Amino acid sequence: MVRRIKKKSDSWLVAAVVVIVVVTSLFFIFTPAPEEVFLRSSDGLVTFEGVARPAAGIQLLTHEAVAVEDGIELPLYEIVTPEGVVVVGGELAIVVDVGAVDLTELVLYRYNVTSLSWEVLPTVYDLATTSVSAQVDVAGSLLVGFGILLGE
Numbered sequence: 001m002v003r004r005i006k007k008k009s010d011s012w013l014v015a016a017v018v019v020i021v022v023v024t025s026l027f028f029i030f031t032p033a034p035e036e037v038f039l040r041s042s043d044g045l046v047t048f049e050g051v052a053r054p055a056a057g058i059q060l061l062t063h064e065a066v067a068v069e070d071g072i073e074l075p076l077y078e079i080v081t082p083e084g085v086v087v088v089g090g091e092l093a094i095v096v097d098v099g100a101v102d103l104t105e106l107v108l109y110r111y112n113v114t115s116l117s118w119e120v121l122p123t124v125y126d127l128a129t130t131s132v133s134a135q136v137d138v139a140g141s142l143l144v145g146f147g148i149l150l151g152e
Contacts, residue, residue, distance in 0.1 A: 050090025057082040074145030093133035111143035
């Protein structure tokens with residue numbers, strides 16, 4: 001009769017694998033799932049859609065218009081996320097009264113806190129819904145405005 005001798009190192013290897021599987025499972029269980037974010041400004045003109053982890057506490061605030069150049073004022077909105085929450089690839093959309101302005105003349109602006117200036121966002125025009133939109137990432141606070149292209 002042959003008796004198999006079990007090595008101690010095999011037992012530790014199995015235990016280590018079990019511990020790794022349990023710890024990894026706990027990580028996935030306690031990590032919040034991504035949630036869809038949909039916000040509408042108080043004036044009803046601006047919407048923001050995206051995905052965040054977690055989505056609680058994200059706000060879309062409406063501010064007074066801000067003067068940017070030679071009497072031109074931009075309606076001003078701010079998207080605020082709680083600390084540690086990032087929205088990647090969110091869509092900011094503004095519905096426009098087409099009787100008041102040519103839709104293709106509008107652009108969306110983002111305020112750059114490093115250069116202290118307004119930057120034009122790549123803007124998409126949707127003539128069917130009479131809206132302009134742009135993709136934005138938000139971490140912390142993002143000031144956005146819309147109006148005609150400055151400098152023209």
